[in-house]
Amino acid sequence: MSEINERTPNSMISNTPGVKVEGADGSGLMFDHIAKRYDLLNRLISLGLDQSWRRKLVASLPGHGELLDVATGTADVALALAKSYPEVSVIGLDPSVNMLNVGKGKVNRRTLDQRVRLDVGTALDMPYDSNSFSGSCVAFGVRNFPDRLRGMREMNRVTAAGGPVSVLELSEPRDGLFSPFVRLHVHHIVPWMGAILSGNSEYRYLQKSVQAFPPPQDFVALMEEAGITEVKVERMPFGVAHLYTGLASSSVGRENAEEREKSENKASV
Ligand SMILES: C[S@@+](CC[C@H](N)C(=O)[O-])C[C@H]1O[C@@H](n2cnc3c(N)ncnc32)[C@H](O)[C@@H]1O
Numbered sequence: 001m002s003e004i005n006e007r008t009p010n011s012m013i014s015n016t017p018g019v020k021v022e023g024a025d026g027s028g029l030m031f032d033h034i035a036k037r038y039d040l041l042n043r044l045i046s047l048g049l050d051q052s053w054r055r056k057l058v059a060s061l062p063g064h065g066e067l068l069d070v071a072t073g074t075a076d077v078a079l080a081l082a083k084s085y086p087e088v089s090v091i092g093l094d095p096s097v098n099m100l101n102v103g104k105g106k107v108n109r110r111t112l113d114q115r116v117r118l119d120v121g122t123a124l125d126m127p128y129d130s131n132s133f134s135g136s137c138v139a140f141g142v143r144n145f146p147d148r149l150r151g152m153r154e155m156n157r158v159t160a161a162g163g164p165v166s167v168l169e170l171s172e173p174r175d176g177l178f179s180p181f182v183r184l185h186v187h188h189i190v191p192w193m194g195a196i197l198s199g200n201s202e203y204r205y206l207q208k209s210v211q212a213f214p215p216p217q218d219f220v221a222l223m224e225e226a227g228i229t230e231v232k233v234e235r236m237p238f239g240v241a242h243l244y245t246g247l248a249s250s251s252v253g254r255e256n257a258e259e260r261e262k263s264e265n266k267a268s269v
Contacts, residue, residue, distance in 0.1 A: 028094060028097070028099065029096070031073065031094075031096040031098070031099050032096050032098040032099070035096065035099045035101070036098075038099065039074055039102070041193070044193060045193060045206075049237075049240075051076075053168055053236055055080065056236075057077060057139055057166055058081055058084050059084075060137070060166040061085075061137055061164055061166060062134050062135050063085035063087055063088060064085070064088060065134025065160075066089050066091065066134060067081050067085075067089075067090045068090075068092075068093065068126075068128070068133040068135075068155075068158060069091070069093070069136075069137055069138070070123045070126075070137070070138040070141060070151070070155060071093070071094055071138050071141020071142070071144065071145075072093060072141075073099045073100075073103065073140075074099050074102040074106065075104075075106055075107055075118060076139075077092075077137060077139045078103070078107075078116050079106060079110060082112045082115050082116050083110075083112070089116070090115060090117070091116075091117050091118075091119055091128075092116065092118045092119070093118075093119045093121050093122075093123065093126065094119075094120070094121075095120060095122050104118055123138070123141070123142075123151035123155070124146065124154060126154045126157075126158050128158045131159070131161065132158050132159075132160075133158055133160065134159075134163050135159060135163045135166070136155045136158060136159045136163070136164075136165050136166075137164075137165070137166040137167070137168070138155070138166075138167050138168070139167075140168060140169060140170060142169055143170065143209045148222060149222055149225060152165075152167075152222060152226035152228065153226045153227065155226070155248075156226050156228050156248050156249065159248035160248065161247075161248055161249055162247055162248065163247065163248050164245060164247060165223070165245075165247065166244065166245045166246075167219075167223070167245075168241060168243050168244075169219070169241065170213070170240060170241050171210065171213060171216065171240065172186070172210055172211050172213070173238055173239040173240055174215070174239070175239070176238065179239065182238050182239075186206075186207055186210055186240075187207050187211075190207060191206070191207050216233045216242050216244075219233075219244060220233055220244065223244060223246050224246075227249045228246035228248060228249065229246060229247050229248075229249045230247050231244060231245070231246035232245050233245075
């Protein structure tokens with residue numbers, strides 16, 4: 001299970017249809033450029049808070065069956081799931097081969113390769129059967145989906161009905177005493193640190209994509225539209241991130257995803 005599974009080659013992902021989110025091409029190419037420095041930058045930029053947020057995400061998922069970590073990147077969440085739940089196996093999915101290569105090194109070093117598999121692919125067309133997973137999650141990744149509704153419908157489809165679907169995502173603090181300081185950090189310090197430490201301008205995109213992410217109540221509505229039920233949202237300190245949790249249903253999202261599959265099949269005949 002230690003190999004990166006390239007069922008969906010990167011070249012097939014870069015022109016994903018349905019691009020709706022400005023700046024997010026869904027190909028993972030941008031993350032390919034920063035993969036080697038990603039973990040270090042993450043810790044510095046979030047002042048180490050990202051790990052405690054990920055622990056909350058992990059706690060929202062079940063300790064049995066097979067779990068899916070979408071936009072797994074360097075596999076931090078996939079590894080945390082495998083370490084926290086000795087009974088589970090985990091699949092991490094991401095279009096960025098370089099991010100997955102860093103993740104694969106970490107999986108092997110922790111000798112978790114029998115329980116953690118990393119697949120190349122996009123959230124918008126997951127290479128999995130419906131109802132495959134006992135739970136699914138995405139950490140700091142949904143912001144990058146070119147079509148968030150489609151990605152969330154896919155998460156609903158591949159998760160067994162009643163299984164948890166959890167999303168951890170950064171947000172722009174809009175109120176509170178500390179919000180001007182947090183905004184200063186996200187808008188000025190993060191792109192500056194990113195440019196210096198990674199030698200790339202990709203961290204400018206981070207600032208723009210966080211700013212463009214919808215407010216929590218709108219994202220809750222989007223998850224519900226995707227068919228996910230009982231959606232709850234938890235605000236992380238200072239409002240810099242939110243954890244969204246819900247349950248997969250066998251209704252709207254699944255039917256829609258299947259209808260879409262059918263119409264795409266018809267169109268290609
Ligand atoms: C900010 S990183 C988050 C990585 C990891 N989840 C974490 O907690 O550190 C965002 C990830 O989203 C991935 N991504 C971009 N477009 C995607 C898509 N269409 N489907 C799935 N993942 C995508 C990127 O390749 C990148 O690894």
